[in-house]
Amino acid sequence: MSPGEPLFVEPERRATLLLVPFLVGAAVAVVLGVYANVHEPTGIAVNVAGFSGPLEAKVWMTSAAALLAVVQVVSALAMYGRLGRFEPPSWIGALHRWSGRAAFLLTVPIAVHCLYALGYQTATPRVLVHSAAGTLFFGVFTVKMLGLRRDGLPGWALPLLGGAAFTLLVALWWTSSLWFFTTFGVRF
Structure with missing residues (x-):
């Protein structure tokens, strides 16, 4: 909000505060999808020391990001007072921010690998869902991060965007890591 603007913002105006973040997030998703x-x-694109190959690195990093996404959901529920009478500790906000940052940082080399080495693929329903979820995840993440800096957003906006990012990350884990572990076994 700018100085002098009233603290109360009409509901219609509040929802329009997401317009620019939504357009930027949509552009991110489209650009990633078109490039891929x-x-x-x-x-071949990315390999991480300690893993036997890039796919193993990708599935373990995705698993770590998904685990951190669970931390994100639980810490958000605590911050919003949705865990019953549980009084959240003072450090829960920092845990939420840092687990989100770590989860995002884990997804960046995975995205680079997927975009550069594999591209946008549609060979099977699993691969199509994975490709779509990957591009949409980064678009939704962009909207959420830009929305965080907007005063006056509707109360539903950040939980909805966080839930969408979580759902897409779980879909990515399901269509990559879980599939890999059940097809090839647990290996590093």
Whole structure:
């Protein structure tokens, strides 16, 4: 809000505060999807020391990001007072912010690998869902991060965006890590 603007913002105006973040997030998702679709996949992009290959690194990093996303949901529920009579500790906000940052940082090399090495694929329903969820995750994440800095948002906005980001990250884990572990076994 700008100086001199009333503290009360009409509900219609409050929802429009998400318009710019939504447009930027949509642009992020579209650009990632288009790039992944037109880029010629190389097959190899990222490998992390300690793993036997890039797919193993990808599935374990996705699993760690998904676990941190669970921390995000539980800490958000605590901050919003949705865990019953549980009084959240003073450090819960910091836990929420840092677990989110760590989860996001884990997803960046995964996204680079997927975009550069594999591209946007549609060979099977699992792969199509994975490709769509990956591009949408970064779009929703962008909207949420830009929305955090907007005063006067409707009360439903951040929980909805956080829930959407969590759902997409779980879909990514389900269509990559869980599939990998059940198909090839647990390996590093």
